[in-house]
Amino acid sequence: MPATYEPITSTTLTSAQADITFSAISGSYTDLRLVFEGLAVSAGVDIYCQVNGDTASNYSHTRLTGNGTSATSSRGSSLAFMRFSDGGSPQTGNTSLTKVDFMNYSNTTTFKTAINRADNANRGLDAVVNLWRSTAAITSIKLYLSSGNIASGAIATLYGIKAA
Amino acid sequence: MIANQIAGLMGVSAPIALTDYESISTYTVSGASVSSFTLGSIPSTYKHLQLRCFVKLDAGTWIPFQLNGDTQSQRTTHNMRGIGSGSGNVSTGLGSTGDGNFACVADVSQWGSMIIDVLDYANTNKNKTTRTYYGFDNNGSGSVGIGSVLHYTVGTAAVTSVGMDITQYGSGAKFVAGSTFALYGIK
Numbered sequence: 001m002p003a004t005y006e007p008i009t010s011t012t013l014t015s016a017q018a019d020i021t022f023s024a025i026s027g028s029y030t031d032l033r034l035v036f037e038g039l040a041v042s043a044g045v046d047i048y049c050q051v052n053g054d055t056a057s058n059y060s061h062t063r064l065t066g067n068g069t070s071a072t073s074s075r076g077s078s079l080a081f082m083r084f085s086d087g088g089s090p091q092t093g094n095t096s097l098t099k100v101d102f103m104n105y106s107n108t109t110t111f112k113t114a115i116n117r118a119d120n121a122n123r124g125l126d127a128v129v130n131l132w133r134s135t136a137a138i139t140s141i142k143l144y145l146s147s148g149n150i151a152s153g154a155i156a157t158l159y160g161i162k163a164a
Numbered sequence: 165m166i167a168n169q170i171a172g173l174m175g176v177s178a179p180i181a182l183t184d185y186e187s188i189s190t191y192t193v194s195g196a197s198v199s200s201f202t203l204g205s206i207p208s209t210y211k212h213l214q215l216r217c218f219v220k221l222d223a224g225t226w227i228p229f230q231l232n233g234d235t236q237s238q239r240t241t242h243n244m245r246g247i248g249s250g251s252g253n254v255s256t257g258l259g260s261t262g263d264g265n266f267a268c269v270a271d272v273s274q275w276g277s278m279i280i281d282v283l284d285y286a287n288t289n290k291n292k293t294t295r296t297y298y299g300f301d302n303n304g305s306g307s308v309g310i311g312s313v314l315h316y317t318v319g320t321a322a323v324t325s326v327g328m329d330i331t332q333y334g335s336g337a338k339f340v341a342g343s344t345f346a347l348y349g350i351k
Binding site for chain 1: 185186187188189190216218220244245246247248249254274275276277279297298299300301302303304305306307308309310342344346348
């Protein structure tokens with residue numbers, strides 16, 4: 001059988017940057033998986049994402065967060081970004097390991113769903129589902145933080161997964 | 165292979181080759197909605213299985229996950245699920261019914277995602293467990309959760325089929341056209 005899990009592109013930051021953006025994403029896969037090993041230059045930031053350059057309030061999410069003491073659930077509606085983390089957000093010196101699955105990302109008939117885990121062993125962890133209210137195929141992904149830069153050393157890799 | 169063996173001797177993990185993740189089969193609902201599906205004849209040549217689903221229902225309900233056609237009373241489950249707001253917004257369950265015996269949640273309002281891992285599925289010396297991860301959001305409502313299911317009556321038999329049968333909860337809900345279930349093998 002052919003390989004169906006392929007790296008599309010990967011970025012390792014050698015200096016702090018405002019965002020990591022993947023563009024010209026091929027529509028030839030079934031799902032996309034984004035793996036982000038992120039550090040922040042400042043504390044108390046969350047991982048955000050916009051697709052296809054859409055800055056309008058077309059995003060929403062439901063999240064589940066554990067912080068070592070309790071589990072809570074929250075949501076955000078009509079936002080200008082996807083949100084991937086809360087307890088699992090990156091800190092200065094403490095990495096957030098975030099894996100995001102963009103399901104059926106290239107179809108042009110349904111809104112798009114992304115489901116992710118974000119884990120920071122020093123802080124907490126999250127399970128989050130995001131919705132992008134657009135039927136457009138996803139062709140670009142911008143990863144950034146709620147404030148401040150992504151620190152040097154962060155790694156983001158985009159994979160394509162293809163069903164038979 | 166040699167790289168893996170060397171890495172093992174050195175006490176470090178070698179990266180998994182990307183060629184070790186393969187598509188086994190895919191089922192897409194076309195035409196009339198369906199309440200169940202089965203992906204069978206699974207070869208035992210992999211280490212783990214992963215089922216990746218993009219689904220929508222014609223009525224919101226819980227969705228059980230089957231190994232070798234097992235039934236509601238033949239599984240136990242731990243789940244942790246959040247619905248975004250309100251009291252009791254985090255629920256857990258353990259048992260053979262209700263909140264303790266579903267693999268995933270999907271809805272009529274919006275397309276959702278489910279990713280299910282079946283670990284060491286071909287082993288004939290241990291009971292089988294599955295790990296679930298699922299969610300949907302509809303800009304003001306939604307559900308996201310993680311779960312672990314013990315399929316204890318499957319016992320030590322190798323898993324040869326996976327599936328979902330919503331009628332096990334007595335629900336009349338069905339997967340609508342376009343719902344896709346893609347099964348992968350991980351070596």
